[in-house]
Amino acid sequence: MLGYTLFQDGKRSVHVSTEISLSRLKIYTLIIFTLFQIIQRTTAFTIHQWTSDIWWALTSLFFGRNLKVLKDYLINYKLPDGHEGYINILLYGLMGAGKSSIINTFLSALDPHGRTMTCVMTGMNPELVTSELRSYKVAKLKFWDTAGWNAMTKPYEKPKKLLDMILEGRIPTGTNLRNFNPIFPEEYPVIPGNAIHGVAFIFDMTTLDNINADKMEQFRELQTIAAQKYVHSVVIGTKFEKLGIKEKNHAWIYEYKPLQQKFKQLSASTGMDQQCMFVVSNEWNGDEITMIKCILALYALENMIRIIDRCLKIAA
Known part of the structure; x- marks a missing residue:
């Protein structure tokens, strides 16, 4: 039996048992190539391409097991006793940050055949930009897609009011959020099963430096609303490949210094703990999503579900 640490950044790691027996030769080979990778990342020493390719083939064997463990947990997840319906996860962020495409990544990563799912329309074309509140289900998970909060009329106050109502489950699915401007939110009753359990604030890692102080202040206020309602919050960074x-x-990826700097910058601006920050790819080519991109997506999702599950059990 061998336990293999998949991601680690000094403080955070996900450790999944591979549940396979390895010969001493395989173990020694793994150790050697791990040392090569450490040397390559920490010094100017360059390993020959064939060495890197062999390492990638070896790690694929172990990562495949980790992917299966993550996917099995999420697909077979059951809500704690006393709770019914789905775990509702809201994606909230600026227009074009990648909210809709992240949902496609989650659906693709959870697909049993590894197919790329494009259930959610995406794009910067005005006709494709999300304007309605929509939900997408897989197993016991339901993902909620929203309009970018900077695309609203009255963009300062309205996003806070909408977030408050969405978290409580007061806005019906299919509502056009751009045109929706209730004067008295309490006139909209809570819809059973629509209350949000977790919210992922989506940020484009390539445009993070361009977000001004006013928008960061708005984000802090949005995050405060979620915290006051005891809704678990994380940050998911997109387009990290372009770093x-x-x-x-x-x-x-979580050892990569440019990404660590982005998380540190975001934490300083928002007050959120870096341990609540993840990256998920919202870009791929072809009909299949790669194994590593699946693992990155499911790693972030599993962290959310486990914390939400603990909160539900405490509240029961």
Whole structure:
């Protein structure tokens, strides 16, 4: 039996048992290539391409097991006793940050055949930008998609009012959020099963430096609303690939210094703990999503579900 640590950034790691027996030769090989990777990432030493390719093949064996464990947990998840329906996860962020495409990534990563799912329309074309409150279900998970909060009329106060009502489950599915402007929110009753359990605030890692202080202040206020309602919150960064890290090194993405700097910057601006920050790819080519991109998505999702599950059990 061998326990293998998949991601680690000094404070955070996800440790999944591979549940397979390895010969001493395989173990020694794994140790050697791990040392090569450490040397390559921490020094100017460059390993020959064939060495890197062999390492990628070896790690794929172990990551495949980790992917199965993550997917099995999420697909077979059952709500604690006394709770029915779904775990509701809201994606909230600026227009074009990648909310809709992240849902596609989650659906793809959870697909039993590894197919790329494009259930949610995406794009910066005005006809494709999300304007309605929509939900998408898989197993016992339900993902809620919303309009970008900077695309609202009265963009300062309205996003806070809408978030408050969505978290409580007061806005019907299909409501056009751009046109929706209730004067008295309490006139809209809570819809059974629509209350939100967790919210993922989505940020484009490539445009983070361009977000001004006013928008960051708005984000802090939105995050405060979620905290006051005891809704678990995380940050998910998108388009991290454009920071320069190669896909074969995505398994160590949380060790990547440019990403750590982005998280540190975001934490300083918002007050959120860096341990609540993740990255999920919202870009891929072809009909299949790669294994590492699946793992990154399910790692973030599993962290949310486990914390929400504990909260539900305490509240029961």
